[in-house]
């Protein structure tokens with residue numbers, strides 16, 4: 001991390017769900033930075049849940065000096081939660097934001113004396129550092145911009161390149177960044193691709209995101225992963241078996257299918273949709289090239305946990321994947337028809353024509369049908 005860029009963000013383990021729905025068993029980090037120069041700029045504030053820690057870090061970083069600018073890259077409350085705190089301390093500080101963000105300040109009850117709006121490519125000199133603003137609408141709100149500082153080769157990337165998890169937890173970046181990306185930003189692949197195109201023209205040594213760790217050595221790797229994710233291409237060849245089971249029979253069929261696929265050399269990940277983190281299931285569906293959905297028929301449609309899972313995939317613009325379907329029914333099979341109708345409404349889904357209907361328990365002929373389906377999946 002550059003000497004003149006000071007981390008003033010904070011982590012919490014006291015929040016159960018991020019954005020009211022995403023499990024964060026390893027906590028969450030809300031990042032904020034001070035650029036110490038002739039004129040001092042603060043890059044974003046933090047969620048109210050970490051106000052006290054942030055204020056301590058801010059005071060240490062400022063060391064009695066007054067900030068000139070507060071750069072607002074993103075107004076979602078996890079970043080705008082302390083703008084008013086700062087305005088009370090420094091009423092004449094200048095807020096720097098996009099024109100769109102300016103129109104949104106009022107709804108966040110923010111009334112500032114000084115607001116400077118910036119456009120694509122505008123520059124702001126702090127002395128030895130010059131901030132260059134790059135608009136990034138819909139990554140992941142319309143008012144978003146990112147900030148590049150050339151002398152440090154630093155990209156302040158707003159929500160992009162973030163992850164779930166507090167900074168005092170050592171865990172895989174890609175697993176929690178993938179779960180964060182597809183669930184939070186996943187619908188906005190095209191805007192992310194547009195931002196990546198602009199980023200490809202920059203020499204980036206360090207990425208300073210608003211969540212997760214500061215990225216240095218892994219910059220090429222994370223840019224590559226983001227290119228794959230934002231283009232909706234699979235990250236790996238493999239099969240994700242997503243199943244839901246009422247009485248254990250569909251679960252048995254799912255695990256049997258996993259064995260069959262693995263015997264044939266496939267990489268397989270399996271998940272019980274009723275007893276797992278749905279955000280992780282969404283991330284796994286995007287990770288692999290093939291999705292196998294296995295569920296009972298229910299109320300003339302498909303069993304609720306599977307309906308919920310597919311609905312989430314649809315809202316995240318799930319596309320460019322092979323999908324296979326298996327249903328269970330003791331009477332009136334309806335799950336395949338319902339699942340098929342949903343996937344047919346998604347872009348570029350290669351639905352495997354052969355489907356399997358299990359009648360309650362898994363029998364010898366079902367195993368043969370699952371073997372044939374596995375062969376088609378691996379074709």
Ligand code: FEO
Pocket residue numbers: 074076078079140141159210211
């Ligand atoms: Fe971290 Fe879109 O807010």
